[in-house]
Amino acid sequence: MTALQRDASAARAGGPGKGQPLLRVRDLSVAYEGSAAPTPAHVSFEVSAGEVVLVLGPSGSGKSTLALALNGLIPHDVPAEVTGTVEVGGLDTVENPVSRLSTHVAMVFQDPDAQLVTGTLLDEVAFGPENLLLPVDEVLARAESALRRVGLWNRRLTNPDRLSGGGRQRLAIACALAMGSPLLVLDEPTANLDPNGIEEFYAALGELAAAGDRAIVLIEHNLDAAVGFVDRVLVLDHDGRLVADGSVDDVLRRRADDLHAMGVWLPTSALAALRLRRSGLRLDPLPLTPEELRNALDSDPAAPVAERAQRDDAPLPITHRAHLSRPVAERATRDEAPTRRPLVEVRGLTLRRGRSTVLHDVDLDIREGDFVAVIGANGVGKTTLVQAIAGVVRPPRGTVRIGDLDVGRADSRTLSARVGFVFQNPEHQFIAHTVFDELAHGLRLRHVPEDEVRARTEALLDRFGLRDKAATHPFRLSGGQKRRLSVGTALAGAALDGGAPLLVLDEPTFGQDRARAEELLSLLRDLNAEGTTIVVVTHDMQLVTEYADRTVILRDGRVAAAGDTASLFADAELIRGAGLRLPPLGSAFDGLTSHLELAGIARLADLPDGTV
Secondary structure (H helix, E strand, C coil), rough: CCCCHHHHHHHHHHCCCCCCCEEEEEEEEEEECCCCCCCCEEEEEEEEECCCCECCCCCCCCHHHHHHCCCCCHHHCCCEEEEEEEEECCCCCCCHHHHCCCCEEEEEEECCCHCCCCCHHHHHHHHHHHHHHCCCHHHHHHHHHHHHCCCCCCCCCCCHHHHHHHHHHHHHHHHHHHCCCCEEEEEECCCCCCHHHHHHHHHHHHHHHHHCCCCCEECCCCHHHHHHCCCCEEEECCCEEEEEECCHHHHHCCCCCHHHCCCCCCHHHHHHHHHHHCCCCCCCCCCCCCHHHHHHHHHHCCHHHHHHHHHCCCCCCCCHHCCCCHHHHHHHHHHHHCCEEEEEEEEEEEEEEEEEEEEEEEEEEEECCEEEECCCCCCCCHHHHHHHHHHCCCCCCEEECCEEEEEECCCHHHHHHEEEECCCCHHCCCCCCCCHHHHHHHHHCCCEEEEEEEHHHHHHHHHCCCCHHHCCCCHHHHHHHHHHHHHHHHHHHHHHHHHHEEEEEECCCCCCHHHHHHHHHHHHHHHHHCCCECCCCCCHHHHHHHHCCCCEECCCCEEEEEEEEEHHHCCCCCCCCCCCCCHHHHHHHHCCCHHHCCCCCHHHHHCCCCCC
């Protein structure tokens, strides 16, 4: 019997003995070449079967690095200096190869396409066990069991490309299950999924967690979806040190203010509750889900928020224009202004990829100074549409214009002076060997004097919190740091000649901690206030309602609706029909029986007290 077969047999038998942790991490530190300090740093914890552990921390704290160390990809495939120990199923991850560790720990990445390699679901799930040299009957039995467990057995002969984003992530989980690995590590698994896909994914993961025979370690920013089935939370600080390890109640509810100050994401309902607490509502314990927030408000017999605010000399009620936050006030002023002329005009745009038509005869206007969100389910053509607008994918001549410029005819230099584009995957636009040179590249191409290049680049490094990474290779950055660099690169060019009139971003907040995401969105809002037109593709419905004054909803490659954001989200049937969901805050306040002054609010910015 080979070593791999012995490991597979041990996995079938349930791994380590009952009561023994599946995972032991002792004083773990990981440092990449050129790093000033390790992240994570001196981290210790254990995970046992049946636990679902959520790992939180600001961008750059080492969450993804920790995940890669748990399955041996660090240091075997990703070079790094590792001190301390990681043991999975009793195996030291430094001393044992990834192939042997794979029967004890499985990894599901944020992009399922990065780990799918075959032509059918059955072949994909069988691929791992086949490489363990298991008998054919056992390979097929494992594959069938795994596919049934995630609800994909009936589609076993389907090409993975034909699945939705949520379906492909469920397939990735099935592949992990077929390996018999008792520990499952997931790194931002819903980052590229639409709301339906997220629900689909967590429904499957919830069933898996309920079985209690495996442990799950989850890195996730979308806590609105994940918090319902997590039972333990680990928190890394900016230096990569473990500063919290406890139950959901101990960490998320009781230390919410500390986490918020650290810049860690919290559920939207928790952020809303922190605001409402400052207006006088008790809301104790802190609500974490829309249902908990709604029930807490309905059970509170105290006076409405607006009355309390007036009586206690607190901020004015939310219905008063003077109390509106800056984004809301700007939106109201903008909507009352005379009609502005279109900056972007799309007429009869049809685009195909291979034999498939992605966009069908799209007509769309984007006005000067708009902040526009483009939303829709996975695969409806959102990214293709904005890439055509920016000229990344060249549209047919005459179908897309930016002012007087025909995008289908324009050369790259002319386009770059009119529009900045930020890709969904930051790595797709990195070309330099250091962060500094990446930011400086576009300026140098336009023959900006070197002293001005340095001044502009250093200002961007400071603005995006990358000063200490100036000499680092872009691919060595964390996911959030890569996103900030990609946006900074686009802004470096946009800052010339008074700024590009149009900035297009595909999932701009993906991979960022809350503080950096808010900083970026605040920057985009400021650019918008100065006249730059912003177009954002996102799956984050809360982001849409908070920042976008206009929204475009795509469905099946066509524009299903376009108009004022608040008006579109007031039509729940339209939102659900497009495969989307109401934002968490809108869901929380829908159906309130008390505090009716909150009904209809979908934005944190519209709640009393603007200090959160």
